[in-house]
Amino acid sequence: MDYVDLNYTPSENDLLSCIRVKAKNLMKVANEIAAESSIGTWTKVQTMKSDVYEKLRPKVYEIEEIGEEGESKVGIIKIAYPLDAFEIENMPGTLAGIAGNIFGMKIVDGLRILDYRFPEKFVKAYRGPRYGIDGIRKLLKVEERPLLGTIVKPKVGLKTDEFAEVAYNAWIGGCDIVKDDENLVSQSFNKFEDRIFKVLELRDKAEEETGEKKIYMPNITAPYREMIKRAELAEDAGSEYVMLDVVVLGFSAVQQFREEDFKFVIHAHRAMHAAITRSKDWGITMLTLAKIYRLLGVDQLHIGTVVGKMEGERAEVCAIRDEIVLDKVEKDDKNKFFDQDWFGMNNVFPVASGGVYPKLVPEIIEILGKDVIIQAGGGIHGHPEGTVKGAIAMRAAIDAVMEGKSLEEKAEEVKELKVALEHWK
Ligand SMILES: O=C(O)[C@H](O)COP(=O)(O)O
Ligand SMILES: [Mg+2]
Numbered sequence: 203m204d205y206v207d208l209n210y211t212p213s214e215n216d217l218l219s220c221i222r223v224k225a226k227n228l229m230k231v232a233n234e235i236a237a238e239s240s241i242g243t244w245t246k247v248q249t250m251k252s253d254v255y256e257k258l259r260p261k262v263y264e265i266e267e268i269g270e271e272g273e274s275k276v277g278i279i280k281i282a283y284p285l286d287a288f289e290i291e292n293m294p295g296t297l298a299g300i301a302g303n304i305f306g307m308k309i310v311d312g313l314r315i316l317d318y319r320f321p322e323k324f325v326k327a328y329r330g331p332r333y334g335i336d337g338i339r340k341l342l343k344v345e346e347r348p349l350l351g352t353i354v355k356p357k358v359g360l361k362t363d364e365f366a367e368v369a370y371n372a373w374i375g376g377c378d379i380v381k382d383d384e385n386l387v388s389q390s391f392n393k394f395e396d397r398i399f400k401v402l403e404l405r406d407k408a409e410e411e412t413g414e415k416k417i418y419m420p421n422i423t424a425p426y427r428e429m430i431k432r433a434e435l436a437e438d439a440g441s442e443y444v445m446l447d448v449v450v451l452g453f454s455a456v457q458q459f460r461e462e463d464f465k466f467v468i469h470a471h472r473a474m475h476a477a478i479t480r481s482k483d484w485g486i487t488m489l490t491l492a493k494i495y496r497l498l499g500v501d502q503l504h505i506g507t508v509v510g511k512m513e514g515e516r517a518e519v520c521a522i523r524d525e526i527v528l529d530k531v532e533k534d535d536k537n538k539f540f541d542q543d544w545f546g547m548n549n550v551f552p553v554a555s556g557g558v559y560p561k562l563v564p565e566i567i568e569i570l571g572k573d574v575i576i577q578a579g580g581g582i583h584g585h586p587e588g589t590v591k592g593a594i595a596m597r598a599a600i601d602a603v604m605e606g607k608s609l610e611e612k613a614e615e616v617k618e619l620k621v622a623l624e625h626w627k
Pocket of ligand 1: 353355383384511555577579581
């Protein structure tokens with residue numbers, strides 16, 4: 203077993219990978235995963251030099267059998283990769299190794315990357331978020347309470363003027379943020395170049411009327427060059443934010459976008475992540491993706507709601523929250539398999555979105571804390587009395603928690619909340 207060394211103690215400088223694997227023989231599969239994800243292949247090659255092997259070979263330093271399924275064993279394996287094996291500032295290139303061919307190997311009956319530990323040199327090769335939670339709170343002038351956002355609904359279909367009016371209504375009702383949905387781009391009835399100017403015009407009006415800072419997050423997801431054109435339009439129109447669908451755009455586009463000269467706060471929507479993260483047998487955990495997106499430099503990331511419409515259990519969602527918010531993260535061996543030091547890198551504002559409505563607000567804040575952006579689409583525009591009142595109700599639900607009141611108490615003061623609580627029981 204050329205790549206298994208159970209006596210090896212990982213160094214501070216190694217990149218560590220923790221993988222749940224299913225296979226007939228755990229030792230053999232661990233060896234092959236380590237080889238295929240780095241310098242090896244299915245057979246010994248004459249072209250391998252001993253110094254290359256010594257310098258660049260990863261070491262499987264832990265193999266723990268945790269169960270059996272049919273004829274397969276299930277295990278957790280840990281691999282330490284020397285950094286010299288990578289071009290560390292190249293995220294797609296790095297992932298092509300450590301999360302590449304290994305998923306397709308016939309020998310594996312299941313393979314799920316649970317976590318990576320990125321060493322200091324690797325972390326410092328990335329920009330990380332430009333603003334982080336503090337920067338965003340400063341921009342919005344909201345010190346303590348959770349931020350409130352909405353997604354204009356229907357997801358796609360409103361004409362530009364109708365869309366802008368819904369955005370305006372949400373702002374004057376009390377939303378801090380209005381965003382495009384993940385699949386709204388530049389459809390014929392709502393072209394990006396029209397929408398960005400119209401919506402920001404109404405944002406200014408809403409700011410004047412409410413005296414609050416208001417944010418629009420335009421979705422610029424598109425093939426890269428087109429995306430840059432849309433970012434330039436957003437800049438010209440006076441937007442502080444853009445939204446990227448980070449999974450479908452790919453790691454290269456996200457990394458490159460952060461390295462452009464723009465000063466945007468980057469909101470990351472994770473549409474399609476579940477194709478990678480949801481199976482317990484295959485793929486890459488959301489925790490691992492979230493760490494990668496922190497390195498790549500998004501400022502806000504959807505992490506789940508626990509209580510809303512998207513899957514994601516409490517412990518897992520809280521682990522993701524810790525990983526993107528804290529500077530020093532401790533492992534728990536259930537969701538976070540490694541300690542992670544972020545070496546002062548800015549943090550990411552967690553976003554709870556998907557199936558949220560006023561009644562769920564206290565629970566979301568209890569689970570995730572106050573540093574959270576709570577977004578509701580249906581839970582605002584589905585209010586029986588419309589968007590303005592839907593936004594008033596959601597904002598009142600947040601205020602209730604901040605004032606230490608129950609929703610029912612608050613509903614006696616804010617009738618829009620009462621209507622919402624009766625509508626969504
Ligand atoms: O992009 C999102 O997060 C969703 O559009 C949320 O919409 P919902 O609040 O209606 O579920
Ligand atoms: Mg959506």
